[in-house]
Amino acid sequence: MEDLHLKHNNQSVKPVTLNTLPLFKHPDILDHFNESSSIILHCGDTLDFLQTLSCATAKLIITSPPYNLGKEYEKKTQIESYLKIQEQVICELIRILKDDGSICWQVGNFVDNAEVFPLDIFFYDIFKKKGLKLRNRIIWRFNHGLHASKRFSGRYETILWFTKSDAYTFNLDSVRIPSKYPGKRHFKGTKRGMPSCNPLGKNPSDIWEFIAREWDEELWNIPNVKANHPEKTLHPCQYPIELIERCVLALTNENDWVLDPYCGVGSALIAALKNNRKAMGVDKETEYIFIAKQRIKDLYAGRLKIRPIGKPVYEPTGNEKIAQIPPEWKKVE
Numbered sequence: 001m002e003d004l005h006l007k008h009n010n011q012s013v014k015p016v017t018l019n020t021l022p023l024f025k026h027p028d029i030l031d032h033f034n035e036s037s038s039i040i041l042h043c044g045d046t047l048d049f050l051q052t053l054s055c056a057t058a059k060l061i062i063t064s065p066p067y068n069l070g071k072e073y074e075k076k077t078q079i080e081s082y083l084k085i086q087e088q089v090i091c092e093l094i095r096i097l098k099d100d101g102s103i104c105w106q107v108g109n110f111v112d113n114a115e116v117f118p119l120d121i122f123f124y125d126i127f128k129k130k131g132l133k134l135r136n137r138i139i140w141r142f143n144h145g146l147h148a149s150k151r152f153s154g155r156y157e158t159i160l161w162f163t164k165s166d167a168y169t170f171n172l173d174s175v176r177i178p179s180k181y182p183g184k185r186h187f188k189g190t191k192r193g194m195p196s197c198n199p200l201g202k203n204p205s206d207i208w209e210f211i212a213r214e215w216d217e218e219l220w221n222i223p224n225v226k227a228n229h230p231e232k233t234l235h236p237c238q239y240p241i242e243l244i245e246r247c248v249l250a251l252t253n254e255n256d257w258v259l260d261p262y263c264g265v266g267s268a269l270i271a272a273l274k275n276n277r278k279a280m281g282v283d284k285e286t287e288y289i290f291i292a293k294q295r296i297k298d299l300y301a302g303r304l305k306i307r308p309i310g311k312p313v314y315e316p317t318g319n320e321k322i323a324q325i326p327p328e329w330k331k332v333e
Contacts, residue, residue, distance in 0.1 A: 004313070018302075033057075033280070037275065039296065043289040046218055048259045049282040057096050058280070059169060060257035062104040062247055062268050064157075065089075079110065079117060082167040087126050089261060096259065099165050102251040103132065106140070107245075108157035112325040120158040131164040140243060161247070175237035176201030241306050253278055257312035258297040264294025270299055270306070281290045301319055 029039045033053055042049050065086060097103060105127070107119040124134065138159040179197040186196045248258060248271050258272035263281025265288050272279040273296065283289055298304035 008094065021306070026297060029296060034266070038278040039269070041289060041292055041296070042267070042282040043284070043286055044282065045284060046282050047089055047092060050089065050096060050128075053092075053096050055095050057257055058099045059098050059101045059282050060098055060104070060258045060272075060277075061093050062106070062244055062258065063262045064106040064258045064264075066264050067107075067110055068233045077120070083122055083126065090126055090130065094132065094156065094164065095258075100168050101164055102168055102247075103160075103164075104247045104251070105160045105162070105272050106157060107160075108281065110150040118158075120160055122227060123160060123188045127160065127162050132164060133166070134160060134162055135168075136161045146151045146328060148324070159247075161251075169251055169253060170251070171250050172202055172203060175204055175246060178202075214299060222256050241274070244268045245275065247273050248272055253326070263290050263292060266295050270295060270304070273299060274306075 007260060023222070027038045029041050030037050031040070031042045033040055034236050034313060067082070076251040093103060105120075105123055110117040110119055120137065127134070135157075138161065140159060141156045179202045182195075184196050186192050186194050244267060251281050252258060252272075257278045258268065259281055260266075260268035260279075261282040263269060263283045263286075266281060269279035269281045269292065281292065283292070295304055299306075
């Protein structure tokens with residue numbers, strides 16, 4: 001029987017055995033592709049793994065690729081070399097993608113000596129050259145991050161949503177939001193006096209905000225995964241599950257394959273499985289794969305902590321001690 005011995009923030013975590021009784025049995029987690037399976041989690045080189053997959057396998061490919069540009073867990077490379085390597089991966093991903101499928105490529109900015117290199121702009125050229133079509137450039141905004149002293153502090157990353165063809169899956173009704181003015185009516189024409197809104201809600205448009213209006217704008221306000229986030233693991237750049245869920249719901253159907261070629265601790269796989277999709281991921285870090293496996297098992301056992309999709313972002317009332325001006329800052333009378 002396999003035990004997973006994990007560490008978090010240098011603290012030992014009590015190992016959980018695979019025979020822990022779940023609420024319902026999870027499918028087997030395979031390390032190689034099998035069409036009859038629903039969870040594939042492979043530890044190894046991404047490009048090598050992708051080359052084992054058949055053409056037109058995945059409906060959605062969603063990932064946040066490693067920057068390889070100086071983060072603590074990566075070897076620093078020049079941006080030109082980095083993009084050349086990523087282009088090889090992208091070629092394989094396009095081959096694996098179904099004709100009606102989508103790629104969601106989430107990246108931030110690389111900063112070198114206070115100069116900003118917007119990675120989404122570099123990646124756009126690669127995808128466009130390969131014949132993919134950009135449907136949306138989505139901004140994911142978060143309120144916390146590293147502070148800068150020579151420029152304004154960065155508080156956003158981008159998601160580039162590409163499709164392989166014009167006939168792509170897009171489930172608008174799955175992501176509609178309540179209309180701001182549901183009682184609005186047509187004021188002229190044959191429908192004069194009739195409700196003008198869709199009873200299922202409105203199109204969220206291409207700017208999304210997840211506070212009171214949730215899907216209302218292409219500005220996605222979802223907390224990034226920091227120390228007090230319920231989904232936090234030891235991964236230094238973990239993205240929240242709800243960020244991926246929006247893409248899964250809109251761009252796939254049940255039982256479709258969702259692939260994350262740089263899956264880290266498995267957030268994309270969890271978002272897929274949570275919504276009755278098949279999940280496939282690969283990562284070169286053994287420790288991350290162990291954590292991803294355990295999180296998947298915890299999902300099926302009903303003990304995985306997940307921030308609910310659409311939950312309003314916490315706003316301080318001003319009464320909290322931490323939200324008040326320190327006495328040292330007040331002018332002495």
